[in-house]
Amino acid sequence: MTMVFTAKNLAQLEPLQAGDKVKFKAVSENGKLLVTDIQAAK
Numbered sequence: 001m002t003m004v005f006t007a008k009n010l011a012q013l014e015p016l017q018a019g020d021k022v023k024f025k026a027v028s029e030n031g032k033l034l035v036t037d038i039q040a041a042k
Contacts, residue, residue, distance in 0.1 A: 008034045016040060 005026055007013055016022065016038070024038040 003033070005033045005035045007038070008036050012038050 005024075012035070021041040022038055023041050024035050026033045026035050028034075
């Protein structure tokens with residue numbers, strides 16, 4: 001399954017690489033899912 005999320009702060013994505021496992025928090029605003037916090041999973 002694929003889900004589309006928009007990052008609220010693009011700078012949070014810089015340390016991540018494609019394929020990284022992540023933990024994140026998202027909120028729904030105006031029908032869009034916004035990632036408010038994201039970090040690599042340990």
